[in-house]
Amino acid sequence: MTETMSDSAIRPRKEFGKTIAADVTHRLREEIIACGLAPGEPLRFDVLRERFGVSFTTLREALTALTAEGLVDAQEQRGFRVAPVSRQDLVEVTDARVLIEVELIRRAIERGNDDWEIAVISTLHRLKRIEQRDPEHPLRDPEWNIAHRQFHQALVSACGSATLLAIRAELFDRAERYRHLSANFRPRPRDKAGEHQAIMQAAISRNPDLAVQLIETHIRSTADNVATYAAHLLDTE
Amino acid sequence: MTETMSDSAIRPRKEFGKTIAADVTHRLREEIIACGLAPGEPLRFDVLRERFGVSFTTLREALTALTAEGLVDAQEQRGFRVAPVSRQDLVEVTDARVLIEVELIRRAIERGNDDWEIAVISTLHRLKRIEQRDPEHPLRDPEWNIAHRQFHQALVSACGSATLLAIRAELFDRAERYRHLSANFRPRPRDKAGEHQAIMQAAISRNPDLAVQLIETHIRSTADNVATYAAHLLDTE
DNA sequence: CCAAGCCGTATTTTCGAAAATCATATCCTT
DNA sequence: AAGGATATGATTTTCGAAAATACGGCTTGG
Numbered sequence: 163m164t165e166t167m168s169d170s171a172i173r174p175r176k177e178f179g180k181t182i183a184a185d186v187t188h189r190l191r192e193e194i195i196a197c198g199l200a201p202g203e204p205l206r207f208d209v210l211r212e213r214f215g216v217s218f219t220t221l222r223e224a225l226t227a228l229t230a231e232g233l234v235d236a237q238e239q240r241g242f243r244v245a246p247v248s249r250q251d252l253v254e255v256t257d258a259r260v261l262i263e264v265e266l267i268r269r270a271i272e273r274g275n276d277d278w279e280i281a282v283i284s285t286l287h288r289l290k291r292i293e294q295r296d297p298e299h300p301l302r303d304p305e306w307n308i309a310h311r312q313f314h315q316a317l318v319s320a321c322g323s324a325t326l327l328a329i330r331a332e333l334f335d336r337a338e339r340y341r342h343l344s345a346n347f348r349p350r351p352r353d354k355a356g357e358h359q360a361i362m363q364a365a366i367s368r369n370p371d372l373a374v375q376l377i378e379t380h381i382r383s384t385a386d387n388v389a390t391y392a393a394h395l396l397d398t399e
Numbered sequence: 400m401t402e403t404m405s406d407s408a409i410r411p412r413k414e415f416g417k418t419i420a421a422d423v424t425h426r427l428r429e430e431i432i433a434c435g436l437a438p439g440e441p442l443r444f445d446v447l448r449e450r451f452g453v454s455f456t457t458l459r460e461a462l463t464a465l466t467a468e469g470l471v472d473a474q475e476q477r478g479f480r481v482a483p484v485s486r487q488d489l490v491e492v493t494d495a496r497v498l499i500e501v502e503l504i505r506r507a508i509e510r511g512n513d514d515w516e517i518a519v520i521s522t523l524h525r526l527k528r529i530e531q532r533d534p535e536h537p538l539r540d541p542e543w544n545i546a547h548r549q550f551h552q553a554l555v556s557a558c559g560s561a562t563l564l565a566i567r568a569e570l571f572d573r574a575e576r577y578r579h580l581s582a583n584f585r586p587r588p589r590d591k592a593g594e595h596q597a598i599m600q601a602a603i604s605r606n607p608d609l610a611v612q613l614i615e616t617h618i619r620s621t622a623d624n625v626a627t628y629a630a631h632l633l634d635t636e
Numbered sequence: 637c638c639a640a641g642c643c644g645t646a647t648t649t650t651c652g653a654a655a656a657t658c659a660t661a662t663c664c665t666t
Numbered sequence: 667a668a669g670g671a672t673a674t675g676a677t678t679t680t681c682g683a684a685a686a687t688a689c690g691g692c693t694t695g696g
Contacts (some may be wrong), residue, residue, distance in 0.1 A: 166636055177427075179475055179476055180475050180476075181475050181476060181656095181678090181679065182678090182679080182680070183459075183463070183679080183680085184475060205648095206647075206648090207647075207648070208646095208647080215682045216647085216680080216681085217680060217682065218650095218681080218682075219456040219649095219651095219679090219680070219682090220461055220648080220679085220681080221652090222456070222648090222649080223459055223460055223463050226420075226460050226463050226464050227462075227464070227466075227467055228600050230467030230468065231467065234563070235671065238416055238417050238418050238421060239416055239417075239418060239648070239649080239686090239687060239688070240647085240648075240687090240689095241647070241648060241649095242648095251562070252564070254560045254561065254562040255562060257560060257562075257563075258560065258562050258563050260564070261498070261499070261502055261563075262498070265498055321610070321696095323491045323494060323495065324491065325469070325488070325491040325492060325494075325495050325570075326491070326494075326498075327567055329495070329504050333562075352690060388472075394696070416650065416687095418648090418650090418664080419650070420649080420650085443677075443678095444677075444679095445676095453650080453651085454650060454651045454652065455651085455652080455678085455679080455680095456649090456650070456651070456652090456679095456680090456681095457649085457650060458678080459650080459678090476656090476657060476658070476678070476679080476680060477657090477658070477659095477678075478677070479678095479680095544668080551685085578682070
């Protein structure tokens with residue numbers, strides 16, 4: 163009876179109705195995206211078992227799921243490692259994102275209703291609010307990352323295709339890892355707040371061509387930034 | 400010493416260097432695509448364990464991988480089932496395929512070299528050869544399915560993006576399942592051989608606009624066929 | 637000195653039993 | 667008799683031990 167849903171003493175909280183494997187998958191994904199586990203780093207079972215407090219099999223399931231998402235690299239019979247990064251991969255992910263996101267923003271603008279507009283506006287509002295706390299290093303703030311993800315998610319959420327949304331989400335995660343990779347070396351962030359604001363306005367005022375152009379620029383210039391400031395990490399691999 | 404690599408007496412062959420889990424994933428994928436396991440059907444461990452001769456954990460890993468591919472549906476704490484089919488899902492998969500495949504065929508035509516042309520021509524040749532064996536029911540011939548997959552794969556293989564190729568392959572598999580779903584009810588196949596031939600010629604003669612148009616028609620008319628002849632299976636779910 | 641094969645160790649992969657969770661039928665209470 | 671709690675059986679989920687496989691150093695023969 164003293165057991166509420168969040169006896170978050172230490173680790174072993176686990177949301178109701180969810181499997182431990184799904185929980186570990188989620189936590190591992192976050193760590194890899196945040197580059198707490200470096201690209202190319204071997205993922206040894208002993209170490210992970212210690213860190214997450216679960217058994218071999220459960221870990222294996224999580225690693226298999228992340229392999230399908232492109233965040234982990236399975237080397238059969240020789241274990242897993244964090245998916246390596248490369249300039250080529252960055253280019254591919256960026257291109258794929260542009261292709262898909264551009265299409266989805268068009269569909270969303272065409273189909274979005276009141277709820278969609280409200281979601282776009284409110285997620286941007288929260289993002290800006292959080293941004294004010296530390297305008298210099300937003301990427302270091304986990305809450306900013308969540309809010310940022312949710313804003314971009316909201317923008318395309320009305321596109322009408324769960325299939326394409328799932329693919330988009332996967333590519334977004336892979337791109338976010340590259341952003342984190344370069345975050346420590348980037349001198350100062352460019353005017354992201356302004357860009358997000360402009361995208362929101364183009365979307366809400368139902369101007370698909372402008373929105374598409376802004377989104378494409380947003381994605382490509384972020385990738386260019388990564389390629390510049392993480393160059394030393396991309397060429398060695 | 401009598402043990403060569405293919406002592407394919409019964410089941411337990413396993414390619415060198417591969418894990419059992421990867422093998423089971425592959426076999427399960429094929430069965431689901433061929434609708435040997437019906438859409439929506441519960442995937443009980445006891446049954447699968449019997450059928451594939453592996454343990455709980457190995458099965459779980461395979462099911463997790465297929466869940467990420469959209470062929471299996473995980474219901475946390477309540478097991479797995481074959482991903483259900485629906486008209487909506489068919490439309491989404493078709494749309495996504497057109498979006499991506501159209502882009503990839505353009506890139507492949509622009510970048511393809513001699514090896515690419517040879518691959519396209521030879522995979523089509525093999526497909527036609529196999530097709531002659533049973534022109535009425537090609538889908539029932541596993542070899543035709545493989546050859547068909549390889550021809551479409553070859554067409555886009557020179558696109559230069561492993562990322563997009565992986566996404567394309569996933570969508571192709573999901574679409575192929577729908578084709579098998581309606582195969583038993585389709586009166587007679589339309590002129591697929593001719594369509595493939597035309598696509599090949601447009602690609603090799605480096606006519607991207609024509610190739611794109613043919614591919615889009617090819618994909619959409621296949622989907623329309625499915626929607627028509629598997630209607631009773633799509634509306635009930 | 638080098639190459640090739642071999643052995644011991646480190647690590648992954650697989651298994652089946654045990655724990656956790658869900659679904660169903662049963663039994664109270666009102 | 668209806669509604670709700672509870673026990674029971676079926677099924678999934680998790681675990682750690684055991685088997686399989688890869689890695690690295692060592693020896694041996696040329």
